[in-house]
Structures are given as C-alpha cells and as structure tokens.
Amino acid sequence: MQTPARTITPGSPIVEAATRLRDEGIGSLVVERNGECVGIITESDIVAVTAEEGDTRELTVGDVMATALVTIAPEADLEVAVDRLRTHGIKKLPVVEDGELVGILTTTDISRYVPHITRPDASREPQPERRRFTRPDTLYEDDDWEFDSYGIADGIDVGDHVRFAKTLSEADVERFAEVSGDTNRLHLDDEFASGSRFGRRIVHGTLVSGLISAALARLPGLTIYLSQELSYRGPVDIGERVTAHCEVVEQLKKDRFRLATAVDDSDGECVVEGDAVVISDPIPDTA
Incomplete structure (x- = not known):
C-alpha cells in the first residue's frame, strides 16, 4: 500500500x-x-x-x-x-x-x-506454462533497452507481465518534439522552464507513457491497442531512466484483455499509471 x-x-x-x-x-x-x-x-x-x-x-x-x-x-x-x-x-x-x-x-x-495472482478457480483448470521471453517479436533492439517478458507461447493470458526500461535522453525529447509537433518550451528551453512550477525542463508526458506501448510490444503475439487510460503523477527529468510495467489482469473476450499499466522513475516512484485494453492476435506468418 x-x-x-x-x-x-x-x-x-x-x-x-x-x-x-x-x-x-x-x-x-x-x-x-x-x-x-x-x-x-x-x-x-x-x-x-x-x-x-x-x-x-x-x-x-x-x-x-x-x-x-x-x-x-x-x-x-x-x-x-x-x-x-x-x-x-x-x-x-x-x-x-x-x-x-x-x-x-x-x-x-x-x-x-505481484507477477501473477491465481484466479479463484485456477486450481481446477490446467494452467498454461509461462516462460521468460528473451527474443521478442520486434524488428530490432538497442543496447540501452532492457526488458523481461513472461507469458505463454501462442498469445497472452491473465497473469502475463512485461517490463521495459530505457533512458529518455535529450535527443529523444528533441526528436519527439519534432515528430509529434509538441514544441512546448517546457521541454526544450532551459530559461523558460526555469520559471515553471518544475524549475527545469522535463520530458513530455506522452513520451514517458509511450514506454507502455514499448512494453506491450514485447508480450507474446501481436498486441494491438484499443484504449489506454492514464494518470500522470509526477515529472521525469531529461536523461532519467524509466521503466514501464504491464500485467494482464482480465480477459474481456476471446482475444481482448485488460492490463494494469505503469511507468516508474529511476527511484522506483510511479510517474504514470492506468489501464489498457488490447487485442492479442497471432504473429503473421511471413514465411
């Protein structure tokens, strides 16, 4: 608590x-x-x-x-x-x-x-074997990025979870501002930001929450966003290492799931929290 x-x-x-x-x-x-x-x-x-x-x-x-x-x-x-x-x-x-x-x-x-909380009647059902995924279904990785993904081989299920961490650099902030069009001076101008409530430049909130999407990409299968509810609880400094956590907490339909999502700063304090709803599809056959 x-x-x-x-x-x-x-x-x-x-x-x-x-x-x-x-x-x-x-x-x-x-x-x-x-x-x-x-x-x-x-x-x-x-x-x-x-x-x-x-x-x-x-x-x-x-x-x-x-x-x-x-x-x-x-x-x-x-x-x-x-x-x-x-x-x-x-x-x-x-x-x-x-x-x-x-x-x-x-x-x-x-x-x-809690990595996985057993459903009330889980003892009566055969449980799929979960394993740690070391090679995700992503196009490439970076030496600065870290992830752990635990799930089943052919999709996701309640209890599966993933963690993704990276450092949000000044270059990330500048690229995000240019690509998104969010050129708020709070993120780009030291002198301007020094007069704000934060007293310094901070990372775009949407860039921070974007790590949740990066984490979801490292769950088994092809994960497609349907919705994301977020609360922003604190700022993230430029150059800070942050970690996104996602856990599948409920199956809504055959291929739809609700996840608890969060991003922690380098001190382990939660800076973003919320819920996501996703579709989990099989990986397309490219052979």
Missing part, C-alpha cells in the same frame, strides 16, 4: 480537490469527517461531474464523492484485495486498521509487486 493516504473533507470545494489531484500527482483522495472515512473522490468522479454540470464552482466534495466506501485491512491477502477490486469495479482500496485510515492500495501497486 501507499502511505499515508491523502485525505480531504466533504465540505471542501471540488476545485480544491481537483487542484490537489493535479499538484500532488495522485488519482484519488479519501474523504474524512472527524477522523472517520466517509467516502472517496477520484479524477474520474470530477471529470464526470464536470461533463454533466459544466460549472462546478458551487459543488463540494460531498456532492460528488462515492459514499459506498470499500476498504481493506492491512493484513489481508493480496488475492482478497484483487477480488474486492474486481467485484466492485474499482481501482483504489483505502486501507483501514481499527477504524483508522493507514494507507491506500491501487491496481497499479498490485501489478508492480
């Missing part, structure tokens, strides 16, 4: 909650009243109410928060946490001990620490 969990009161304005989520690089705030957990508010809640209401200046956290709060104890098994997240269709679990909030657990936290 992450600790401490960030909190807010139900009487706080929605604008304050949105500002804190942005500035603190987090995806949710646990709502407390007189030391008691009474709800949770997430980025998705704020986006939904803004789309519906338009003007949210008069709204408070209490008007928007989810009050059916699902929590978990710190000593609970991770399998219990995964089952609770899946059953309730949520991504964040406040961790409560003796009525006191002690942390928060997210799908991304679980995906980073």
